[in-house]
Amino acid sequence: MRIGLLGTGPWASRVHAPSLASHPDVAFTGVWGRRPEAARDLAAEHDVRVYDSPEDLFADVDAVAVALPPSVQSDLAERAAHAGCHLLLDKPLATDVASARAAAQAVARAGTASVVFLTAxxxxxxxxxxxxxxxxxxxxxxxxxxxxxxxxxxxxxxxxxxxxxxxxxxxxxxxxxxxxxxxxxxxxxxxxxxxxxxxxxxxxxxxxxxxxxxxxxxxxxxxxxxxxxxxxxxxxxxxxxxxxQSEGPQDAYRRAIDALLTSARTGGGHPCDIQHGLRLxxxxxxxxxxxxxxxxxxxx
Missing domain, CATH: 3.30.360.10 (Dihydrodipicolinate Reductase; domain 2)
Structure with a gap:
């Protein structure tokens, strides 16, 4: 599955990017970030493309992983779902119910898979x-x-x-x-x-x-x-x-990637999907x- 990454902060660079790059069933496709220089650095580290806009990234991938603040994540999740992308999200989905509900409704309409990463x-x-x-x-x-x-x-x-x-x-x-x-x-x-x-x-x-x-x-x-x-x-x-906890967050994140791949392949939901994120x-x-x-x- 072609997966792109939204975000360039410490969590993105320490957990998301290396986990996506090392996963045998993922083609880590590229990075978009709000700080272009940081996006270029992270993309260069993993030899992937840096994107000028989220929509450009959405057009090239099957799914997006999000490592951004919740106020930014919810809007981008809604836009990615409209573009037909599966979603690997972080917690919390949003910090207001209206934004979380809009993202969840967009995923439901698109019929795409979603997983919210919760380490435990x-x-x-x-x-x-x-x-x-x-x-x-x-x-x-x-x-x-x-x-x-x-x-x-x-x-x-x-x-x-x-x-x-x-x-x-x-x-x-x-x-x-x-x-x-x-x-x-x-x-x-x-x-x-x-x-x-x-x-x-x-x-x-x-x-x-x-x-x-x-x-x-x-x-x-x-x-x-x-x-x-x-x-x-x-x-x-x-x-x-x-x-x-007996392992690092990268191990848990790889299982979240596995869960998204399975949900996308089978069409089945996951207990930690976007509806769970909405409820939280x-x-x-x-x-x-x-x-x-x-x-x-x-x-x-």
């Missing part, structure tokens, strides 16, 4: 664990800590200068990850409430259609020694904890509404 859902151990716990059932509560130190005083992260992350914070950056683990195990959310903690920390309380309840603590301002990911389930099977956007937007209302419960 495509990690080898994590995805197997999620499927196992979903099959087991009987969970009545869970808690997720998704704590990053991106904006901590001692941070050396290459993503610390990301404007959209500084604006939207942990809710929108790591919130999709936490939700992507909790929802397939406990079911969709019927109501939620959100409160602010220190820094950009957000505390979520989720009520699921299954009757289960869960909580999540999200942050990008945790001290480096306090950062980490933990998800604990409690139910009739006892206690289960998400296994730690709806839940995160509802959490913002709750924050603005001082932690009031919002029906979703």
């Amino acid at each position: 859902r495509f990690g080898a151990q994590e995805s197997a664990w999620i499927a196992e716990q979903a099959d087991a059932g009987g969970w009545f509560t869970a808690h997720a800590d998704w704590l990053g130190s991106l904006f901590a005083a001692d941070s050396d992260s290459p993503y610390a200068e990301s404007p959209w992350r500084r604006e939207k914070g942990a809710l929108w950056d790591v919130g999709p990850h936490a939700l992507s683990v909790l929802l397939p195990v406990l079911g969709d959310v019927s109501a939620l409430a959100a409160r602010r903690g220190p820094g950009d920390t957000v505390l979520l309380t989720l009520h699921h259609h299954t009757g289960a309840a869960s909580t999540a603590t999200l942050s990008l301002t945790a001290p480096r020694r306090a950062a980490g990911v933990q998800v604990t389930l409690r139910g009739t099977s006892g206690v289960a904890s998400l296994p730690p 956007t709806e839940l995160l937007a509802a959490a913002e509404t709750s924050l603005a209302a001082g932690g009031a419960t919002v029906t979703v």
Whole structure:
């Protein structure tokens, strides 16, 4: 499959581009970016074409991979779907529901395949664990800590200068990850409430259609020694904890590429398709509404 890349930032250069270039079933076709010089450098590194416009790239490929801020991604996803391209998207799909819905509707009309890359859902151990716990059932509560130190005083992260992350914070950056683990195990959310903690920390309380309840603590301002990911389930099977990440993001991203290739070939959907991305956007937007209302419960 001919796949082009939209985006030239650290995530694009460290994960997307090398994964596309090394995948045996992908013809990495070219790069477009908002910074032409960065696009030229990334394209030269992988010996692919640099494109002057997204539409020029769309015309030459079967699918596009997107590594751009969500406010840019949603519009380009809609345009790519209109051009008949399959989509390998990043999280969050968008930071407003209208944009996310417009992109999802464009994909539905075009009948193209879509996958939203969520590292835990495509990690080898994590995805197997999620499927196992979903099959087991009987969970009545869970808690997720998704704590990053991106904006901590001692941070050396290459993503610390990301404007959209500084604006939207942990809710929108790591919130999709936490939700992507909790929802397939406990079911969709019927109501939620959100409160602010220190820094950009957000505390979520989720009520699921299954009757289960869960909580999540999200942050990008945790001290480096306090950062980490933990998800604990409690139910009739006892206690289960998400296994730690055992591989780099490139391995997970290659599985996301595999998922897109399979979906495009078979015409079947994927649990992490653009509709899932839309649902995550709806839940995160509802959490913002709750924050603005001082932690009031919002029906979703």
